[in-house]
Amino acid sequence: MTTSKAPSGSNWTAATRERLSHVVPPGQLLPDRQPAYMRSWIYVFGVACLAALFYVIASGVVLAVMGAAWWHSSSVGHFVNSTHLWSVELFFMFMVMHLWAKFFMAAWRGRRALTWITGGVAFIGSIGTAFTGYLSQSNFDSQWISTQAKDGVNSVGVGPEFNVLNTGQMLLLHISVLPLLIGLLVGLHIILVRRHGVVPPFDAVAPGESR
Amino acid sequence: MISAGGLLSGHAHFLHWGVVQISLANLIVILVMVAVFVLALVLPFPGNHDAEVTPSGDTDDHV
Numbered sequence: 499m500t501t502s503k504a505p506s507g508s509n510w511t512a513a514t515r516e517r518l519s520h521v522v523p524p525g526q527l528l529p530d531r532q533p534a535y536m537r538s539w540i541y542v543f544g545v546a547c548l549a550a551l552f553y554v555i556a557s558g559v560v561l562a563v564m565g566a567a568w569w570h571s572s573s574v575g576h577f578v579n580s581t582h583l584w585s586v587e588l589f590f591m592f593m594v595m596h597l598w599a600k601f602f603m604a605a606w607r608g609r610r611a612l613t614w615i616t617g618g619v620a621f622i623g624s625i626g627t628a629f630t631g632y633l634s635q636s637n638f639d640s641q642w643i644s645t646q647a648k649d650g651v652n653s654v655g656v657g658p659e660f661n662v663l664n665t666g667q668m669l670l671l672h673i674s675v676l677p678l679l680i681g682l683l684v685g686l687h688i689i690l691v692r693r694h695g696v697v698p699p700f701d702a703v704a705p706g707e708s709r
Numbered sequence: 710m711i712s713a714g715g716l717l718s719g720h721a722h723f724l725h726w727g728v729v730q731i732s733l734a735n736l737i738v739i740l741v742m743v744a745v746f747v748l749a750l751v752l753p754f755p756g757n758h759d760a761e762v763t764p765s766g767d768t769d770d771h772v
Contacts (some may be wrong), residue, residue: 539749585732591738595746
């Protein structure tokens with residue numbers, strides 16, 4: 499059997515393959531070596547944030563499969579529900595500390611502006627995702643929060659599109675639309691970090707870069 | 710003995726400082742985050758310390 503290789507760009511699969519091969523420099527997608535200046539705990543907050551996000555998604559999938567009656571009445575359901583909440587707390591704590599670290603490093607230096615922007619937008623989107631999570635608990639707490647929030651949401655004129663009293667809309671936003679957006683943003687953020695490398699300290703130069 | 714559930718279901722303690730009002734729980738979380746951030750700056754990172762950090766950032770200067 500013989501195969502012929504189509505010239506690059508002659509069809510969309512070849513063009514996509516060619517484009518994807520240049521997204522991240524060779525060997526940088528999952529590197530096993532890092533610049534020496536990364537030998538500091540201050541660089542750990544980003545991956546800690548990512549680990550917390552993985553657990554948030556995993557526990558959220560379990561909660562979605564088992565349902566509200568399970569997480570309200572079963573002791574195991576209570577436990578998984580609690581770990582979902584506390585992993586979100588850790589996610590935000592690590593994300594804020596990651597933000598502090600990157601702000602003081604001026605991490606937008608060296609053509610890393612889009613990395614900074616995707617991180618910032620993911621942070622804001624995460625707040626919305628967490629808020630819809632509070633509204634999706636299906637208990638008196640979520641009822642109280644939604645009735646308190648509706649006036650604030652209505653005062654900025656988005657009530658008809660974002661109705662915090664509509665539990666179905668809030669739940670679907672929380673478990674489908676917003677996690678998808680956050681996932682895409684975080685994925686893009688990580689690709690950009692791998693593409694441009696981690697920002698070096700002010701007195702250092704990243705490998706492959708010049709002053 | 711105060712159980713964790715009893716402690717968390719009680720009334721929140723708020724601190725007032727002029728126009729600033731913050732719950733004690735939130736203040737403790739923020740202070741813990743600041744402490745962890747400072748510790749991350751000062752505590753040595755474990756692992757191979759053979760490679761030295763150089764301002765030049767040579768490509769062979771990896772860990």
